[in-house]
Amino acid sequence: MKALIVSYCPRGERSRTKQLVDYAAGVLKSKKASVEVLDLAKEVPDFLLPDRLASYYRRNYMGEKLAGKDLAQLKKMDQMTDQLMKADIVVIGYPMYNFSQPAVVKGWFDSVMQKGKTWDFAQGGYAGLMKGRKALVLSTSGGAYEGDLASMDHSISLSKLHLSFMGYTVEAVTGAGINRYPEREQDILGAAKAQIMEIMARFV
Numbered sequence: 001m002k003a004l005i006v007s008y009c010p011r012g013e014r015s016r017t018k019q020l021v022d023y024a025a026g027v028l029k030s031k032k033a034s035v036e037v038l039d040l041a042k043e044v045p046d047f048l049l050p051d052r053l054a055s056y057y058r059r060n061y062m063g064e065k066l067a068g069k070d071l072a073q074l075k076k077m078d079q080m081t082d083q084l085m086k087a088d089i090v091v092i093g094y095p096m097y098n099f100s101q102p103a104v105v106k107g108w109f110d111s112v113m114q115k116g117k118t119w120d121f122a123q124g125g126y127a128g129l130m131k132g133r134k135a136l137v138l139s140t141s142g143g144a145y146e147g148d149l150a151s152m153d154h155s156i157s158l159s160k161l162h163l164s165f166m167g168y169t170v171e172a173v174t175g176a177g178i179n180r181y182p183e184r185e186q187d188i189l190g191a192a193k194a195q196i197m198e199i200m201a202r203f204v
């Protein structure tokens with residue numbers, strides 16, 4: 001079992017999200033999974049700026065064989081995609097920023113959601129090519145987005161959409177309300193860890 005952990009916790013050791021990511025890594029290791037870590041605070045994804053987007057479109061949509069500078073522009077995107085495709089299980093951990101994923105995390109999804117590699121068109125519809133694989137999204141947020149506020153969360157919901165579009169079976173665990181209820185921080189993180197353990201028991 002190969003696991004990839006994709007983490008964006010720029011507050012380092014002060015990060016509450018990192019506590020969940022580290023916990024999930026420990027559970028995976030205890031189940032003898034090989035664990036590779038991609039730290040997006042150090043390995044920042046490339047953006048789909050004009051030249052790179054043109055190369056991506058020419059190769060992945062038009063079927064052109066690229067070489068030289070055109071191909072080189074896609075190198076980091078391809079490395080991140082290949083790394084993901086080698087993993088049976090992916091864990092993605094990041095805090096909520098402005099009701100969504102941090103931009104760096106969105107940049108990673110833009111890098112790996114490559115037509116022809118992780119998803120494609122098939123028989124007139126979309127096909128997720130990562131079928132049979134598992135994904136776990138881990139996050140913390142200052143507020144809690146439940147009930148009437150649920151529609152304000154574009155963070156977990158967006159990651160779930162990205163991953164299920166690629167074919168993954170997706171679960172998510174959120175340490176929500178961690179700033180709103182500071183006295184409950186340890187309870188919130190403890191409950192999140194219990195959920196991670198329960199999900200990993202099904203995943204691995």
Ligand SMILES: Cc1cc2nc3c(=O)[nH]c(=O)nc-3n(C[C@H](O)[C@H](O)[C@H](O)COP(=O)(O)O)c2cc1C
Pocket residue numbers: 009010011014015016017018094095096097098099100140141142143144178179
């Ligand atoms: C730039 C920034 C934007 C944030 N935006 C939101 C937000 O929209 N909603 C929310 O509930 N919390 C928001 N927060 C709070 C964080 O999600 C929360 O403190 C989280 O637990 C931080 O995770 P960390 O301890 O792993 O860094 C934001 C924090 C930062 C730094």
